[in-house]
Amino acid sequence: MEVGIIGANGYSGVELIRLLQHHPHVTLKKIFSNSTSGKNILELYPHLTELVDMTLEQVNIDEIASEIDLLLFATPAGVTKDLVPSFIEKGIICIDVSGDFRLKNPEDYEQWYKKAPAKKEFLQEAVYGLTEFNRNKIKNAKLIANPGCFPTATLLGLIPALQHKVIHPSSIHIDAKTGVSGAGRNANLANMFTEVNENIKAYKVGQHQHIPEIEQLIHEISGEKVPISFITHLVPMNRGIMSTIYCDLTEKSTTEEIYHIYKESYKNDPFIRIRPIGQFPTTKEVFGSNYCDISLYVDERTNKLIIISVIDNLVKGASGQAIQNMNIIVGWEETAGLTNVPLYP
Structure with missing residues (x-):
C-alpha cells in the first residue's frame, strides 16, 4: 500500500515515519508539510540519516489522490477539517491524529478547541479510533478520528469497569501526567528546559480539550451523561502518560474480582497488558511501544477502585494507534509493524 503523511515535520509525524520503516506491507510514498515544504526530512531530524531520504512537499490534493492509497494526518487541530473532505471524496482512506473529527457535537468542538468545527456530515461519518473499543466499526471506516493521548490512556483504563457497571460514572476523578513531547515541537516558553526541569505543574485546569472526548465515550458506554473531574500535569520527561483514575464502586468488591474482569475483557487485545495484582506500571515500561499497561487496586476501606494506566503518548497515544x-x-495483522519491545531503561 502506498501511504502518505501530512504533517510529517512534527513529533507524531516523525514517529509515523519511524514505525512505518518496520511495516511489512507499506511503502511510505510521500511526506507533506506546508510550513516546511522543500526541506529534506534530514534537515529537521538528522537521526534518520541513511534510513530515510525524503523531501517534504506542499499539499496538492489532485497529485496526492493520484499516488496515495491512504493518508495519515499528524497536523495541529483546525487543519484536517478543511483537508480531509476532499480526500474522502476522492476515495482515499484518511486517519486523522488531530482532534478535528473526535467530537460528534460541533458545538462541543467550538467550545473546547476555540475553532470552527468540521462539517457535521463528516463528524458523523468519522469512526472514533479507540481500537480496542471500536474494532468492528474501524474495519469498514474511510475516516478515522484517532483518539487523543490522554483519552486513550484514560478510557482504556475505564472501559471494562463501565461495561460491567462496577463503578458509578459520576464519581470518576482523573489525575493525568504527561511528558513534554505531548505539546509538540513548536517553541513555547512553558516547555523550555528551564521551565520544565525539576518542576511539575498542573495546566489547562478545567479547560482541557480532552474532557469532552472522555465524557462522550463514558456516555456512550454507560448511558449516563456525567461531567468528569480531569486534571493534567506536565512532568519533566520526554514521553509518556500516566493516568490515575479514582472511582466509587457500585458494590463491595475485591482487587481480585476486578482484575479478572479486566483480564477477560482484554484477553484478545494484543497491546493491552493487565499487570499482576500488586504490580504498578511506570511510563518507562511502555516507552517507544504501542502497549497500554493497566493496574488495578480496590481500596476496600473507601470502597474505591483505583486504576493506573500508562502509555507512550507518541505511540499508543498517537502514531502507533x-x-x-x-x-x-486493510485487513492485515493488527500488530503489523508494531511489535517492538519497549525501550528500557
Missing part, C-alpha cells in the same frame, strides 16, 4: 487502525482497515 493510527497504524494499528490502518492494519485493521
Whole structure:
C-alpha cells in the first residue's frame, strides 16, 4: 500500500515515519508539510540519516489522490477539517491524529478547541479510533478520528469497569501526567528546559480539550451523561502518560474480582497488558511501544477502585494507534509493524 503523511515535520509525524520503516506491507510514498515544504526530512531530524531520504512537499490534493492509497494526518487541530473532505471524496482512506473529527457535537468542538468545527456530515461519518473499543466499526471506516493521548490512556483504563457497571460514572476523578513531547515541537516558553526541569505543574485546569472526548465515550458506554473531574500535569520527561483514575464502586468488591474482569475483557487485545495484582506500571515500561499497561487496586476501606494506566503518548497515544487502525482497515495483522519491545531503561 502506498501511504502518505501530512504533517510529517512534527513529533507524531516523525514517529509515523519511524514505525512505518518496520511495516511489512507499506511503502511510505510521500511526506507533506506546508510550513516546511522543500526541506529534506534530514534537515529537521538528522537521526534518520541513511534510513530515510525524503523531501517534504506542499499539499496538492489532485497529485496526492493520484499516488496515495491512504493518508495519515499528524497536523495541529483546525487543519484536517478543511483537508480531509476532499480526500474522502476522492476515495482515499484518511486517519486523522488531530482532534478535528473526535467530537460528534460541533458545538462541543467550538467550545473546547476555540475553532470552527468540521462539517457535521463528516463528524458523523468519522469512526472514533479507540481500537480496542471500536474494532468492528474501524474495519469498514474511510475516516478515522484517532483518539487523543490522554483519552486513550484514560478510557482504556475505564472501559471494562463501565461495561460491567462496577463503578458509578459520576464519581470518576482523573489525575493525568504527561511528558513534554505531548505539546509538540513548536517553541513555547512553558516547555523550555528551564521551565520544565525539576518542576511539575498542573495546566489547562478545567479547560482541557480532552474532557469532552472522555465524557462522550463514558456516555456512550454507560448511558449516563456525567461531567468528569480531569486534571493534567506536565512532568519533566520526554514521553509518556500516566493516568490515575479514582472511582466509587457500585458494590463491595475485591482487587481480585476486578482484575479478572479486566483480564477477560482484554484477553484478545494484543497491546493491552493487565499487570499482576500488586504490580504498578511506570511510563518507562511502555516507552517507544504501542502497549497500554493497566493496574488495578480496590481500596476496600473507601470502597474505591483505583486504576493506573500508562502509555507512550507518541505511540499508543498517537502514531502507533493510527497504524494499528490502518492494519485493521486493510485487513492485515493488527500488530503489523508494531511489535517492538519497549525501550528500557
